[in-house]
Amino acid sequence: MYLSRFYLPLMKETPADAQIISHQLMLRAGMIRQGAAGIYSWLPLGYRVLKKIEQIVREEQDRAGAVEMLMPTIQSAELWRESGRYEAYGKEMLRITDRHDREMLYGPTNEELVTEIFRAGTRSYKDLPKMLYHIQWKFRDEIRPRFGVMRGREFLMKDTYSFDLTEEAARKSYYKMFVAYLRTFNRLGLKSVPMKADTGPIGGDLSHEFIVLAETGESQVYCHRELIDMAVPGSDVDFDGDLEPFVRERTSLYAATDEMYDEKEFEKVPEDDRITARGIEVGHIFFFGTKYSAPMNCVVSGHDGRNVPVQMGSYGIGVSRLMGALIEAYHDEDGCRWPVPVAPFHVGLINLKPGDEESDRLCREFYAKLQGAGIEVLYDDTPARPGEKFARMDLIGLPYQMVVGPRGLATGHVEVKERHSGERIELTPDEALDHVTGKIISALVPA
Amino acid sequence: MYLSRFYLPLMKETPADAQIISHQLMLRAGMIRQGAAGIYSWLPLGYRVLKKIEQIVREEQDRAGAVEMLMPTIQSAELWRESGRYEAYGKEMLRITDRHDREMLYGPTNEELVTEIFRAGTRSYKDLPKMLYHIQWKFRDEIRPRFGVMRGREFLMKDTYSFDLTEEAARKSYYKMFVAYLRTFNRLGLKSVPMKADTGPIGGDLSHEFIVLAETGESQVYCHRELIDMAVPGSDVDFDGDLEPFVRERTSLYAATDEMYDEKEFEKVPEDDRITARGIEVGHIFFFGTKYSAPMNCVVSGHDGRNVPVQMGSYGIGVSRLMGALIEAYHDEDGCRWPVPVAPFHVGLINLKPGDEESDRLCREFYAKLQGAGIEVLYDDTPARPGEKFARMDLIGLPYQMVVGPRGLATGHVEVKERHSGERIELTPDEALDHVTGKIISALVPA
Structure with missing residues (x-):
């Protein structure tokens, strides 16, 4: 799903009557x-x-x-x-x-x-x-x-x-x-x-x-x-x-x-x-x-x-x-942290600079390959600033984030973040795809 | 699904206020x-x-x-x-x-x-x-x-x-x-x-x-x-x-x-x-x-x-x-005739003589193989008489019926009935499986 086509109305102020964290996060994360x-x-x-x-x-x-x-x-x-x-x-x-x-x-x-x-x-x-x-x-x-x-x-x-x-x-x-x-x-x-x-x-x-x-x-x-x-x-x-x-x-x-x-x-x-x-x-x-x-x-x-x-x-x-x-x-101070089997999407794919030819191309390739493997992707193709994109993706709490931008690509890398642990790693595009695909597929097999 | 475990309460008399055939059949077929x-x-x-x-x-x-x-x-x-x-x-x-x-x-x-x-x-x-x-x-x-x-x-x-x-x-x-x-x-x-x-x-x-x-x-x-x-x-x-x-x-x-x-x-x-x-x-x-x-x-x-x-x-x-x-x-005088994409099950598997070793074995084999191919089977494993089984299967209108019984097996055959045309053919068990599987899989591919 391209975020530009999705409907995700985030809420900045939580109403005072939302006393518990799940209520607050469900409202804030749209x-x-x-x-x-x-x-x-x-x-x-x-x-x-x-x-x-x-x-x-x-x-x-x-x-x-x-x-x-x-x-x-x-x-x-x-x-x-x-x-x-x-x-x-x-x-x-x-x-x-x-x-x-x-x-x-x-x-x-x-x-x-x-x-x-x-x-x-x-x-x-x-x-x-x-x-x-x-x-x-x-x-x-x-x-x-x-x-x-x-x-x-x-x-x-x-x-x-x-x-x-x-x-x-x-x-x-x-x-x-x-x-x-x-x-x-x-x-x-x-x-x-x-x-x-x-x-x-x-x-x-x-x-x-x-x-x-x-x-x-x-x-x-x-x-x-x-x-x-x-x-x-x-x-x-x-x-x-x-x-x-x-x-x-x-x-x-x-x-x-x-x-x-x-x-x-x-x-x-x-x-x-x-x-x-x-x-x-x-x-x-x-x-x-x-x-x-x-x-x-x-x-x-x-x-x-x-x-x-x-x-x-x-x-x-x-x-x-x-x-x-x-x-x-499953939450922390930044938002939700969904387990894979119930996550709204498995991967949040962040394009830091839509319009940059190489970033666009790689994001489209990631999107197609992940979807082809049965993995659900929310692709942030919007023109928002990087800080806003990171905060939004943390808030909605998809299990993995893949971050693509010109600076990383200059050295042949993309960043993968695991939302639950907060761990970030730099990988080549192929490694990133294998890493994320493997993690998600294994988490989807019922015990 | 084994019919003995399913819940299929057929109705013999249709209430007088059911004026049109779809209403009558939905009530009669449970x-x-x-x-x-x-x-x-x-x-x-x-x-x-x-x-x-x-x-x-x-x-x-x-x-x-x-x-x-x-x-x-x-x-x-x-x-x-x-x-x-x-x-x-x-x-x-x-x-x-x-x-x-x-x-x-x-x-x-x-x-x-x-x-x-x-x-x-x-x-x-x-x-x-x-x-x-x-x-x-x-x-x-x-x-x-x-x-x-x-x-x-x-x-x-x-x-x-x-x-x-x-x-x-x-x-x-x-x-x-x-x-x-x-x-x-x-x-x-x-x-x-x-x-x-x-x-x-x-x-x-x-x-x-x-x-x-x-x-x-x-x-x-x-x-x-x-x-x-x-x-x-x-x-x-x-x-x-x-x-x-x-x-x-x-x-x-x-x-x-x-x-x-x-x-x-x-x-x-x-x-x-x-x-x-x-x-x-x-x-x-x-x-x-x-x-x-x-x-x-x-x-x-x-x-x-x-x-x-x-x-x-x-x-x-x-x-x-x-x-x-x-x-x-999609109906005739005997009941529903569901198109494959919306049929409640794709195949009605009729065991004419539960308890007969060879019939039971073949039915279980058909059931496992069809389900394995992604085909939904309703298996009539009940002790009802053959006439009742045929009438019930026609009424609920699954696209294909596979009929297994000692008489057919004696000559190495099972019967396949296509509900829509009413056509019946005698085939060997392997032929029957291939025939039904092929027909259903091709009907499930969206145009």
Whole structure:
């Protein structure tokens, strides 16, 4: 992409209500723009990151055997009366009356709708197990939206629903999502720790929040040090095999958010291994049995021919929120520092002197060769001053910068900067191309 | 995808309110399910087609130089007061009041929001021209939603907005979209005819609807025969070059919907070349100058340093509606007949006798080899009877079927059926694989 053709409206002054660094950087780097409180437009740079996060989430859902679909944003109030949640949900639900005075709502979540779909299309235990998911915009009318996309009102969520005949089978579906979540956050470059979550009146041990540690996190968290750097299952993991060992390994050590914190239990962890930190919730998985299937009559005929309500679970990932979490984890005083798999472009190619014949020629050659190798390049072909170009490229935080100008070319060199380490090296054009291509291609292979 | 793991709830009885064939087939083939009047869930099979249509639309927008972003579904009423459309829009606009009693709405279109974004981020004529687009769900509260996804309330639309300094420059942006639309519909397998549309009080000749001919179309259309089969510009078309000849070629022959029909003009077309038919509107492009930029003060400084409102156009494609149009164009009495580029899967692999060792082995081999070649396979590994399997595969309409069973294997053969022609041939397994792979790969290369 040529920067002169792209749309990248940087912001010089950050609005005072942007309190955390991810919110500030997303505004300054022209990634989002607020339309109304807690409602954002995703400008081209930000949208590219959002799509990459979404695609990694999708690939890991597919790998785990979940099937993608899409439910609409607007739902009928009737369904929510069947489950009893229409009145219970309160003011966070955006309620709407259509032109025929029918009560509708903007879906804050989809348990009711997916249960209705499943009950209409499924008759027998032979059709189970199934996992369905979608990645769709949700709306929760937060009383005080804040922290940019971290606590917005209109937000993108991946939600999966599992359908099983027995609780034992449902446990297997739960484990699949548990492992898929570890893989997803790891591929995004985030260290996530599953923490036992409150199951409310349903009880049981099948509810976990996935927490990313970050200073600006909204929750206080307590966990065993070993959980932070534990290796995640590889891409060869067999989702039809026994996943319990992976789950057990992750759940046998202490980990809890303040909501579930038990001081006495935490003190059993050796003192040197106790981690107390702030965390951001990026995923939540939950087995809830027949909570919706029973009142909504979502049944299948069992082995004995009698109808039984299906056992269900739901599994959410905050896709738009993850973008904020990524910036919280990857930034410095100059701006974003994107990991390669989610970077809006992989390389920022800076032409210090557009119009200089040799600089133009080499930049065009780099651009063509990198794009040909599947590497995404943002080519700064604008007439801005070098200082402005450097600051802009640092701010938007592409993993590698290649700097081409007459002074370097006079000695046959270009400069390559790695944004994360800040390291700069002078290389010949061929070396620079090989170096950057090799680094990026290897970072794009999923673990 | 193994059918036993997929979610494909076929419907035996079509609801009486499904009047047109695309609506009936989408329900019967388990592609969509109605949530409320004019609001649909996209079940896995239908969602796969929708994503493919969306991706082709996206690729052609990118090729033409438009930059993708995403605006939210919920907008503030304030903006629409600035343009004067808030009161004017009437009951088709879904109006919403949030918990703080602020007036909001579910965007039926995005001229206001994109104008606000552009005015905030753009200062100078040097930043022009620009084209921004997004593919987002819209809501129009139709009084009588009908024809399934053809006239739904919640629908997926691609809308592009162009920003230029002068009307002459805007004309070039308009031509880019004109050519991009011809390419888009052609790649989808649809024959589209651009027809002059009403520009209302703005006037001028820069508004066209793109119409696909279909018996069930909502509009009566009149056009010159040559327009139907006119070749479209290839993938090597230079969007920075002069596109006017392509546009002129398409607009010099008579074409009009009933709204713009002029009997005397149509009679100047030689009688044998006069086509009178029904059509479905799938795209609409429109230059509207300063209609929004002037009242909303979206200005740039011009060459002389004085501020001028930008010249704008908008360009829509009904992405979800296209799915209905495709089925109207491609079906027979047994079901859908998807063109390869938008087919939910390319091959339906039918195992006539799961459990038969040799059938299972060959099916698994076919599956692995086809997937390895980038071909999408739906593998019917279920215990259903052969007749049910054939009928189901015909109904969902994948372009090729490969049928494997003990009887054929006894003589070393499998059957390949081309869904579109209905032609069946017996081939050895290796021949079958080569035949199907070759056909699909060549159909996937964009023209």
